Amino acid sequence: MVMSWIWVCLLALSLFCGLLRGGTDLGRAAMEGAGRAVELALGLTGSLVLWSGFGTLLERSGLQRGLAWLLSPLLGRLFPTARRDPETMGPLCGNVTANLLGLGSAATPLGVAAARRMQRSSADGAATDELCRLVVLNTASIQLLPTTVAALRGSLGAAVPFDILPAVWLSSALSVTAGLGAAALLGRLWRSGET
Numbered sequence: 001m002v003m004s005w006i007w008v009c010l011l012a013l014s015l016f017c018g019l020l021r022g023g024t025d026l027g028r029a030a031m032e033g034a035g036r037a038v039e040l041a042l043g044l045t046g047s048l049v050l051w052s053g054f055g056t057l058l059e060r061s062g063l064q065r066g067l068a069w070l071l072s073p074l075l076g077r078l079f080p081t082a083r084r085d086p087e088t089m090g091p092l093c094g095n096v097t098a099n100l101l102g103l104g105s106a107a108t109p110l111g112v113a114a115a116r117r118m119q120r121s122s123a124d125g126a127a128t129d130e131l132c133r134l135v136v137l138n139t140a141s142i143q144l145l146p147t148t149v150a151a152l153r154g155s156l157g158a159a160v161p162f163d164i165l166p167a168v169w170l171s172s173a174l175s176v177t178a179g180l181g182a183a184a185l186l187g188r189l190w191r192s193g194e195t
Contacts, residue, residue: 043151046151048105048148058097065090067093072093078133088121092110099137099138115135118131119131136179137180140172140175140179141176142176144169146162149168150162
């Protein structure tokens with residue numbers, strides 16, 4: 001609800017500023033912006049469909065369970081309680097895998113499913129440390145292949161859409177490390193404040 005009001009205010013402010021500057025180009029600029037938005041959406045659709053289909057293929061072929069087994073040593077340390085529940089680990093591993101492939105849109109439903117399972121398993125339904133780590137991991141998401149960004153760059157004419165890999169690897173590793181460190185620190189501070 002609040003975001004709706006923010007968007008309405010931003011739209012009204014931009015229309016007001018456009019009218020102050022003469023308003024003659026306002027309609028043309030709005031139509032050009034709408035056209036570019038449609039081009040962008042169509043450019044990203046192919047990549048999202050491809051990788052979402054790949055995620056579904058992983059799930060139906062049983063490879064997701066193999067991937068869960070492969071990722072379980074690392075994820076088991078981050079999510080020790082969830083590790084004991086296979087119905088939580090499946091979506092959790094799928095979520096991490098989709099984020100590694102740079103598929104934020106495909107990762108979201110899996111992350112929501114894992115978060116719901118984690119919340120059900122908590123005693124009072126409150127956010128546990130593991131649930132907070134999942135949110136941090138999703139927000140910062142380490143990416144090996146930033147497919148969505150590469151598809152966007154390719155649709156806008158980049159000659160080598162994946163030439164951003166070293167910068168993506170460094171920035172995502174730093175953001176995940178900082179996020180998990182902050183979550184651990186704030187979790188300890190919260191627990192010490194409760195006693």
